[in-house]
Amino acid sequence: MQVPAHFEYRRATDVDHAVALLGRFGPEARVVAGGHSLIPMMKLRLAQPELLVDINELTELSGVRLHNGPDGPELRIGALTRHAELLDCALVGEHAAMLHDAERVIADPVVRNRGTVGGSICQADPSEDLSGAFTALRAVAVIRGADGERTVPVREFFHGPYETAVGPAEVLVELRVPVRAGSGSSYLKVDRRAGDWAVAAAGAVLNLQNGRVTAAGLGLTAVGAPGFGAPDAEEYLLGRSTDAGTFAEAGRIAARACRPVADQRGPVDYKLHLAAELTARALTAAAARAADR
Numbered sequence: 001m002q003v004p005a006h007f008e009y010r011r012a013t014d015v016d017h018a019v020a021l022l023g024r025f026g027p028e029a030r031v032v033a034g035g036h037s038l039i040p041m042m043k044l045r046l047a048q049p050e051l052l053v054d055i056n057e058l059t060e061l062s063g064v065r066l067h068n069g070p071d072g073p074e075l076r077i078g079a080l081t082r083h084a085e086l087l088d089c090a091l092v093g094e095h096a097a098m099l100h101d102a103e104r105v106i107a108d109p110v111v112r113n114r115g116t117v118g119g120s121i122c123q124a125d126p127s128e129d130l131s132g133a134f135t136a137l138r139a140v141a142v143i144r145g146a147d148g149e150r151t152v153p154v155r156e157f158f159h160g161p162y163e164t165a166v167g168p169a170e171v172l173v174e175l176r177v178p179v180r181a182g183s184g185s186s187y188l189k190v191d192r193r194a195g196d197w198a199v200a201a202a203g204a205v206l207n208l209q210n211g212r213v214t215a216a217g218l219g220l221t222a223v224g225a226p227g228f229g230a231p232d233a234e235e236y237l238l239g240r241s242t243d244a245g246t247f248a249e250a251g252r253i254a255a256r257a258c259r260p261v262a263d264q265r266g267p268v269d270y271k272l273h274l275a276a277e278l279t280a281r282a283l284t285a286a287a288a289r290a291a292d293r
């Protein structure tokens, strides 16, 4: 039986309490949310925190709401929102449909009932589906520490595999997703079997005016795209029409920036092919959804 090394456990009563506990115990303390990534790593001794700070009672970190912010409406998604809640949320389906697309293919109901949005993003596994999706959506992460709150665009949040902008005595509290009129989004994934991690996946967001692209967001998962992004392909799309040739070229540009590794999920060439093809298909689906709005 795999058993984690000895650790202490505290249940936080609010976010400030969680921050204080993390600060008191230093870099060997870790937040536990759903535990679906952290606990397996502890059992394998890939992580050996001395203290777990349980945030599961912090209801203020749960749920999704539509908020009118200074830059326009945005979806505010609490870090402790479970995958299953995100999948059930009608507001998410209406304003950020790609999050529903992504959630449908993340693991299985057992994992989705417990795993959280914040845990997914903070884990920063290169195969984490929501990392690609939030990158495409240009979400902003809200992080709280002893000095108060700061905001970090998700595009600057990932410092590398399993490394994020969240400091040792900080808690991710929320993700903010801009809501834009006339936009459509889609997320597509290829996996070896239902519920598996991605072989490759791509998310796309498009804003259209008179059939031309006025804004584009792309996110790629599991293919070694730096920061899960494809900025050159986004730039290429601006001002262009939504035809198959444009989307195929955007896919080729996106794939050129990817650096996948060969593993049991497939060779490099196959993953690059998927990056290009999934990007083009996600753009096609996003355009169709944008045209419907």
Ligand SMILES: Cc1cc2nc3c(=O)[nH]c(=O)nc-3n(C[C@H](O)[C@H](O)[C@H](O)COP(=O)(O)OP(=O)(O)OC[C@H]3O[C@@H](n4cnc5c(N)ncnc54)[C@H](O)[C@@H]3O)c2cc1C
Residues within 6 Å of the ligand: 030, 031, 032, 033, 034, 035, 036, 037, 038, 039, 055, 079, 080, 105, 106, 107, 108, 111, 114, 115, 116, 117, 118, 119, 120, 122, 123, 127, 128, 129, 130, 166, 170, 171, 172, 173, 195, 196, 197, 198
């Ligand atoms: C069998 C299985 C299959 C899976 N398949 C997929 C898949 O196909 N696609 C996919 O994307 N994911 C998949 N996952 C991962 C799943 O989505 C996890 O739930 C998620 O990665 C982590 O969420 P969690 O709440 O369990 O995080 P935890 O395990 O609790 O935490 C993960 C990390 O984030 C930190 N953390 C958590 N919350 C916060 C916070 N609010 N502030 C600061 N740090 C925080 C923790 O300290 C830890 O370092 C799978 C998991 C399993 C077990």
